[in-house]
Amino acid sequence: MQLSVIILNYNVRYFLEQCVLSVQEAIAALDAEIIVIDNNSTDDSCLMMNERFPEIKLIRNKENSGFPKGNNIGVAKAQGKYICILNPDTVVADDTFIKILAFAEKQMNLGIIGCKLIDGTGKFLPESKRGIPTPWVAFTKFFGLYKIFPKSNLFNQYYAQHLSETRTGKVDILVGAFMFMQRDLYIDLEGFDEDCFMYADDIDLSYRALQNKKSNYYFHETTVIHFKGESTVKDEKYMKRFQEAMSFFYQKHFRKSFFFEVFIKVGILFFSFVKMFQGKTKLKPVPESYVLYSSNEKLAEKLTAIFKNKVVIFDFKKEKMVNSSHILGGKRVEIILDNRYVSFKKCIKIIETLKDKSITFKIFPKNTNFIIGSDSRNDRGQIIKIE
The missing domain is CATH 3.90.550.10 (Spore Coat Polysaccharide Biosynthesis Protein SpsA; Chain A)
Known part of the structure; x- marks a missing residue:
């Protein structure tokens, strides 16, 4: 196999x-x-x-x-x-x-x-x-130095920024x-x-x-x-386990020292605070309009009833692919991708290509009764049942 x-x-x-x-x-x-x-x-x-x-x-x-x-x-x-x-x-x-x-x-x-x-x-x-989170690399991560000096080999190792x-x-x-x-x-x-x-x-x-x-x-x-x-909600339990995990890795692979122990404790507390703040990020506002990538008129009608907002069908097999500015028109838009009509590969490509702060995405997996997606990497996703 x-x-x-x-x-x-x-x-x-x-x-x-x-x-x-x-x-x-x-x-x-x-x-x-x-x-x-x-x-x-x-x-x-x-x-x-x-x-x-x-x-x-x-x-x-x-x-x-x-x-x-x-x-x-x-x-x-x-x-x-x-x-x-x-x-x-x-x-x-x-x-x-x-x-x-x-x-x-x-x-x-x-x-x-x-x-x-x-x-x-x-x-x-x-x-x-990513790079190996040695004490120095962890320091550049904890205090955001990799963002300030993204092209410096001294500071950009945590996210392996030497490699595009x-x-x-x-x-x-x-x-x-x-x-x-x-x-x-x-x-x-x-x-x-x-x-x-x-x-x-x-x-x-x-x-x-x-x-x-x-x-x-x-x-x-x-x-x-x-x-x-979806796999990790940033709550107090998460923070405790994250601290334990980082301590586990350093104690297992690096020589102990007083400075190292103090730095790790301070760094983990700082990083945990940042994560806690990120975890409370608010979801994006409710979309002002909806676009369904499909040819399924009945699905569009069902979604229109659910959202109480007209869902417009976009059939890109008949029309040329458009850019985000054409879709947006100055509005917050949610794009729903019908997987019976759009392959998973195509769904990924569309999401990656049309990414915009004013666009959210949901997928309607084939042979299911729900649409699913996530508007923020720091919060649980959204599931909407379709009867």
């Missing part, structure tokens, strides 16, 4: 359904499998999986065992030469795995591959590629939302460290791959949506 896609879920039933649908499209031409591990969700994630995807291997944990252990359980059941650790709040393109498999097969001493990630508004997620988001190349650290590697490497590294509940696990695994003389890569030729805020 070529590939096993490992999806660890916890209480994101609708995002999981959309994710699995996109992965099914992406592995259709491959010898591949999907393994979903549920960390004791209290929503109907498992019921949905059994009803919608009975052919997919579902592992139901009796407790929330954390990101590392949950994924380790899934990989233990995997049969693919390669594995992909994938968040449930993601959407992959139809050719994501085909492209990355082709790239992986050409590499020597391959470590972990990450790809270009965007949020639900189309903005690039800089954590798609539009160029493939070697990087040190990848993000756990999408990590592609050979299963044998994962096993050699003994998987994610289960002593870390979450948040530093991807940094630790990436770093250990480097220590094992492997090369990690950022691959820009495919884009994946990571709604991000």
Whole structure:
């Protein structure tokens, strides 16, 4: 078997359904499998999986065992030469795995591959590629020096700013939302460290791959949506675990010193404060108009009734693709992408191309009864049922 896609879920039933649908499209031409591990969700994630995807291997944990252990359980059941650790709040393109498999097969001493990630508004997620968060690199991150001096090698290492988001190349650290590697490497590294509940696990695994003389890569030729805020709400529990995770990584890999301990405590408190502030970002105002990328008149009528605002159909198979300024007309617009009409790859391309502070996006996954999306990387997404 070529590939096993490992999806660890916890209480994101609708995002999981959309994710699995996109992965099914992406592995259709491959010898591949999907393994979903549920960390004791209290929503109907498992019921949905059994009803919608009975052919997919579902592992139901009796407790929330954390990101590392949950994924380790899934990989233990995997049969693919390669594995992909994938968040449930993601959407992959139809050719994501085909492209990355082709790239992986050409590499020597391959470590972990990450790809270009965007949020639900189309903005690039800089954590798609990162440097090793040494004390100095962490300092430049905590205090925003990487923003002030983005072209300076001294300050731009945290987000690997030496490498453009539009160029493939070697990087040190990848993000756990999408990590592609050979299963044998994962096993050699003994998987994610289960002593870390979450948040530093991807940094630790990436770093250990480097220590094992492997090369990690950022691959820009495919884009994946990571709604991000859906998998982690920035509350007090998040802050506590983030602090614990960063402390875990530094204590594991760096020599202790008094200065280091003081700096890390101050830095983590500062960064936690920033994250807490970001987590309270307000959602965008209600859209003034709606555009449906589809040819389904009945769907437009249903959405018009739901939003109490006329939903205009845009059929780009008949009309030329337009830019954001043409769509906006000075208004706040929500674009709804009908997946029965627009492939997941095309959905991603549209979101990435038309990104604008006045545009929000939702996807209507095929064969579902909901539209879904996220207007902010710091808040939970929105799900609207369509009866």
